[in-house]
Amino acid sequence: MRCKNLCLLKMNFKGIFLTNILILVSFVSFGQLITLGMKIGTSISMYSAYESGKSMDIEGIRSLSFITGGLTLNLKISDSWCFHSEVIFEDKGNRNITHFDSISNRKIYDATQTGWRHNYFLQFPQTIRYSLKLSKKNRVSIYFEAGGYFAYYISTKYVTYLLYDETSEKTVTNSDIVDINVQGIVINRFDWGATVGTGLLIPLWKGFLDLNFKYDHMIQPFIIDNLDGTKSYYSVFGVTIGYSLPVMKKYYN
Numbered sequence: 075m076r077c078k079n080l081c082l083l084k085m086n087f088k089g090i091f092l093t094n095i096l097i098l099v100s101f102v103s104f105g106q107l108i109t110l111g112m113k114i115g116t117s118i119s120m121y122s123a124y125e126s127g128k129s130m131d132i133e134g135i136r137s138l139s140f141i142t143g144g145l146t147l148n149l150k151i152s153d154s155w156c157f158h159s160e161v162i163f164e165d166k167g168n169r170n171i172t173h174f175d176s177i178s179n180r181k182i183y184d185a186t187q188t189g190w191r192h193n194y195f196l197q198f199p200q201t202i203r204y205s206l207k208l209s210k211k212n213r214v215s216i217y218f219e220a221g222g223y224f225a226y227y228i229s230t231k232y233v234t235y236l237l238y239d240e241t242s243e244k245t246v247t248n249s250d251i252v253d254i255n256v257q258g259i260v261i262n263r264f265d266w267g268a269t270v271g272t273g274l275l276i277p278l279w280k281g282f283l284d285l286n287f288k289y290d291h292m293i294q295p296f297i298i299d300n301l302d303g304t305k306s307y308y309s310v311f312g313v314t315i316g317y318s319l320p321v322m323k324k325y326y327n
């Protein structure tokens with residue numbers, strides 16, 4: 075059964091990947107300018123949970139900051155419109171802070187445990203950008219984008235620090251939580267959601283410098299607890315800087 079489910083997951087991932095390639099090819103046939111580039115920056119991941127449609131306030135949950143980056147592709151459709159595609163590494167997780175009055179078996183008092191949960195994804199954002207030129211002289215423009223993304227869960231890394239009496243204990247655990255068989259718990263390997271953003275395009279040498287601000291939000295819950303009806307989501311706010319160069323131009327008579 076596990077092998078069958080794994081095969082189905084692989085087939086679904088291949089289907090999504092091939093669909094994405096076909097979309098890119100269709101845009102290439104109409105695009106006037108194609109640019110390829112790289113981006114890097116920092117993001118903040120925020121955790122939210124809902125029980126029976128109502129937001130839950132979970133004590134000790136904090137946001138998680140991380141470094142993100144990847145490859146970008148732009149297919150210019152017209153002077154103002156552009157199809158933007160990315161392949162990026164995303165870390166959707168959270169911090170968890172727990173205070174203990176005592177740990178009786180070790181006679182430890184006033185202990186604090188801080189945990190960092192890193193859920194690693196390979197993400198494919200696909201957006202449509204609309205740009206406005208701020209200056210005709212130097213071709214600086216501002217853009218707004220909206221679209222969706224799909225992502226593939228890779229693994230989870232959980233790091234904990236237990237602090238007590240000026241002493242710390244560190245524990246690191248790596249696992250694939252999708253494969254953890256817990257009754258009533260469903261963890262989705264495939265993630266999809268909505269993304270919006272804005273940014274600046276600044277001409278530099280032969281290409282463009284791209285300062286981007288974006289917000290992603292899961293539409294499909296990452297974790298579903300069928301026992302109590304709890305659904306868990308992650309949203310991400312990111313700031314990145316990228317650089318792209320033209321690789322193909324098309325001219326029409």
